[in-house]
Amino acid sequence: MRAVIMHAPGDVRVEQIPDASIVEPTDAVIRPAAVCVCGSDLWPYRGIEPLHGPTAMGHEYVGVVEQVGDAVREIEVGDFVVGSFVASDNTCDICRAGYQSRCVHQVMMGSVGTQSELVRVPHADGTLVRTPGMPEPDLIPSLLAASDVLGTGWFAAVAAEAGPGKTVAVVGDGAVGLLGVLAARELGAERIIAMSRHADRQALARELGATDIVEERGAAGVERIKELTDGLGAHSTIEAVGTQEAMEQAIGATRPGGHVGFVGVSHDVQLDGLGLFFSSVHLHGGPAPVRRFLPDLIDRIWRREIDPGKVFDLTVPIERAAEAYAAMDERRAVKAMLTL
Amino acid sequence: MRAVIMHAPGDVRVEQIPDASIVEPTDAVIRPAAVCVCGSDLWPYRGIEPLHGPTAMGHEYVGVVEQVGDAVREIEVGDFVVGSFVASDNTCDICRAGYQSRCVHQVMMGSVGTQSELVRVPHADGTLVRTPGMPEPDLIPSLLAASDVLGTGWFAAVAAEAGPGKTVAVVGDGAVGLLGVLAARELGAERIIAMSRHADRQALARELGATDIVEERGAAGVERIKELTDGLGAHSTIEAVGTQEAMEQAIGATRPGGHVGFVGVSHDVQLDGLGLFFSSVHLHGGPAPVRRFLPDLIDRIWRREIDPGKVFDLTVPIERAAEAYAAMDERRAVKAMLTL
Numbered sequence: 001m002r003a004v005i006m007h008a009p010g011d012v013r014v015e016q017i018p019d020a021s022i023v024e025p026t027d028a029v030i031r032p033a034a035v036c037v038c039g040s041d042l043w044p045y046r047g048i049e050p051l052h053g054p055t056a057m058g059h060e061y062v063g064v065v066e067q068v069g070d071a072v073r074e075i076e077v078g079d080f081v082v083g084s085f086v087a088s089d090n091t092c093d094i095c096r097a098g099y100q101s102r103c104v105h106q107v108m109m110g111s112v113g114t115q116s117e118l119v120r121v122p123h124a125d126g127t128l129v130r131t132p133g134m135p136e137p138d139l140i141p142s143l144l145a146a147s148d149v150l151g152t153g154w155f156a157a158v159a160a161e162a163g164p165g166k167t168v169a170v171v172g173d174g175a176v177g178l179l180g181v182l183a184a185r186e187l188g189a190e191r192i193i194a195m196s197r198h199a200d201r202q203a204l205a206r207e208l209g210a211t212d213i214v215e216e217r218g219a220a221g222v223e224r225i226k227e228l229t230d231g232l233g234a235h236s237t238i239e240a241v242g243t244q245e246a247m248e249q250a251i252g253a254t255r256p257g258g259h260v261g262f263v264g265v266s267h268d269v270q271l272d273g274l275g276l277f278f279s280s281v282h283l284h285g286g287p288a289p290v291r292r293f294l295p296d297l298i299d300r301i302w303r304r305e306i307d308p309g310k311v312f313d314l315t316v317p318i319e320r321a322a323e324a325y326a327a328m329d330e331r332r333a334v335k336a337m338l339t340l
Numbered sequence: 341m342r343a344v345i346m347h348a349p350g351d352v353r354v355e356q357i358p359d360a361s362i363v364e365p366t367d368a369v370i371r372p373a374a375v376c377v378c379g380s381d382l383w384p385y386r387g388i389e390p391l392h393g394p395t396a397m398g399h400e401y402v403g404v405v406e407q408v409g410d411a412v413r414e415i416e417v418g419d420f421v422v423g424s425f426v427a428s429d430n431t432c433d434i435c436r437a438g439y440q441s442r443c444v445h446q447v448m449m450g451s452v453g454t455q456s457e458l459v460r461v462p463h464a465d466g467t468l469v470r471t472p473g474m475p476e477p478d479l480i481p482s483l484l485a486a487s488d489v490l491g492t493g494w495f496a497a498v499a500a501e502a503g504p505g506k507t508v509a510v511v512g513d514g515a516v517g518l519l520g521v522l523a524a525r526e527l528g529a530e531r532i533i534a535m536s537r538h539a540d541r542q543a544l545a546r547e548l549g550a551t552d553i554v555e556e557r558g559a560a561g562v563e564r565i566k567e568l569t570d571g572l573g574a575h576s577t578i579e580a581v582g583t584q585e586a587m588e589q590a591i592g593a594t595r596p597g598g599h600v601g602f603v604g605v606s607h608d609v610q611l612d613g614l615g616l617f618f619s620s621v622h623l624h625g626g627p628a629p630v631r632r633f634l635p636d637l638i639d640r641i642w643r644r645e646i647d648p649g650k651v652f653d654l655t656v657p658i659e660r661a662a663e664a665y666a667a668m669d670e671r672r673a674v675k676a677m678l679t680l
Contacts, residue, residue: 093570093572093595094572094595094596094597097595097597098597099596099597099620101596101620102596102620104572231444232433232434242613247613255433255434255437256434256439256441256442256626257434257437257439257442257629262617265614266613266614266616266617267613267614268613269612269613270610270611270612271610271611271613271616272609273582273584273587273607273608273609273610273611274606274607274609276606276625276626277602277605277606277625277626277627279626280439280441280625280626281624282622282623283616283622283623283624285616285617285620286596286616286618287617289597
């Protein structure tokens with residue numbers, strides 16, 4: 001099968017590798033309807049995360065089940081399914097508490113690779129959620145977004161306790177931040193402040209529900225959020241970047257007693273204990289338990305209430321994966337879809 | 341009036357200073373029934389926090405109102421009152437959200453000093469809570485504990501979401517940690533693991549509600565908590581120390597999706613962003629909004645349901661304040677009360 005392989009920072013190729021197949025009896029193999037490139041795929045692309053040899057890339061996927069292992073009970077060949085970027089049994093105590101991304105038997109799909117013609121999905125019964133039927137083609141991008149960026153933005157909004165009467169600030173204008181805006185709107189937030197200095201992303205943020213745009217960053221960005229909130233700060237802040245500046249901005253922009261939902265994978269971030277202590281915020285985040293939200297998200301997409309697929313602004317055949325990575329790296333694209 | 345003055349690390353004296361008096365029309369002056377030394381008074385005593393010249397010490401207080409300013413409406417001369425270590429107006433948006441310790445008009449009582457014969461309390465109407473009448477003398481220690489250590493331990497337990505069905509770990513066996521044990525018990529926790537290696541404090545922890553004791557610290561302490569919780573970690577962890585080791589221990593001992601309530605004033609603590617990200621815990625803490633809990637805590641004490649005054653294991657006249665500081669510094673006393 002064809003698969004996207006990263007050989008070194010900036011070196012992405014499409015190569016033939018052996019077909020994905022059942023390894024554990026709880027596995028399924030699916031044929032993706034489309035795959036995509038994630039902001040987190042850019043960390044190794046930029047040399048910020050180490051690569052240990054040629055690596056099959058990708059962790060997002062939707063598609064049709066081709067094979068199931070002997071122990072799979074719920075999922076059947078021919079089902080159209082959406083899964084999270086973390087495979088989980090959905091039965092352990094951690095899963096049942098809603099933290100399937102930290103399942104005691106978790107498998108990171110990034111360690112399997114999904115940017116390929118076939119994908120092996122561990123813990124198929126726990127991981128995969130069936131759609132009500134075969135989706136119309138125009139729903140594919142939105143369902144694919146549910147696999148990670150929508151689910152992650154949604155978790156960030158839930159972790160930030162976005163809701164009625166709340167002012168929500170969103171740090172980060174990538175796909176996750178933009179879908180955090182959408183999630184905050186769906187959860188009923190009164191005011192949603194998107195922090196962005198790119199006109200096209202500002203426009204998309206407004207389309208997805210942002211009521212205000214703040215272009216300033218760092219301390220100036222924090223001051224601007226405070227000006228907009230009677231000097232107090234936002235009730236809820238979504239952090240969707242993963243840098244020191246973004247975390248400090250998110251914590252600084254939040255009022256005492258408020259909530260920060262952080263989902264940017266923290267790179268070289270050190271939080272000062274005393275600063276956090278006197279911020280009096282709630283801090284919660286980490287790898288999003290997308291599986292918790294998938295049934296609800298699929299339902300909203302199926303009923304065409306939300307259109308998270310809007311974050312895909314570049315679509316290329318998988319052979320041109322290198323172009324997709326470069327476009328996202330250079331911020332010419334918010335998020336790129338690869339067709340098969 | 342006599343007051344405890346710290347001149348330098350380790351140098352605590354009782355001196356005559358001018359009587360406390362009304363400065364702002366919203367002030368009250370109270371005559372404390374007793375005062376006490378806090379674990380946080382030990383930071384400057386040990387030279388870890390800087391002193392800027394001779395400093396009037398203390399921030400905990402209960403007693404009888406002697407004078408009120410012209411703008412005070414609710415509190416009257418002769419009332420017996422309890423207040424928090426942060427004076428607050430109790431009317432701003434932050435106060436009304438339950439974060440009176442971060443009131444937009446907050447005054448830290450530590451900047452006023454309370455280890456003295458009279459105490460000026462700013463924002464008297466917002467800060468002070470009346471008891472149902474003049475307390476029996478044996479209730480004074482418990483009411484005094486409510487002013488900070490009980491309220492702080494209670495907040496930590498609430499921030500950690502201690503409650504029915506939960507396993508709660510408590511890092512720190514000082515007065516706040518011990519009263520965190522009591523709070524977790526009162527909030528209905530199923531299992532309470534106190535981390536302590538001192539026999540007398542272990543005994544007190546058990547008396548206050550601990551079901552298990554863990555003597556190990558650091559990584560070994562984390563491993564022991566995991567052994568006691570099916571490898572998952574505690575649902576709720578109270579951090580009541582404020583050091584790097586204690587914070588790492590608290591986060592490490594908590595299961596994904598669990599809650600850490602941290603109330604130890606963080607000193608030289610740096611939290612690794614990636615570690616926090618993959619811990620998937622909720623982190624909340626800071627200066628406890630004791631005012632939020634005072635009516636409930638006074639009620640529980642008044643009905644003799646709880647006896648937090650047990651943490652006072654040394655009582656000396658205020659003239660001997662230096663002895664009280666030394667005893668706490670050397671961990672010969674959990675908490676010292678000063679009589680007037």
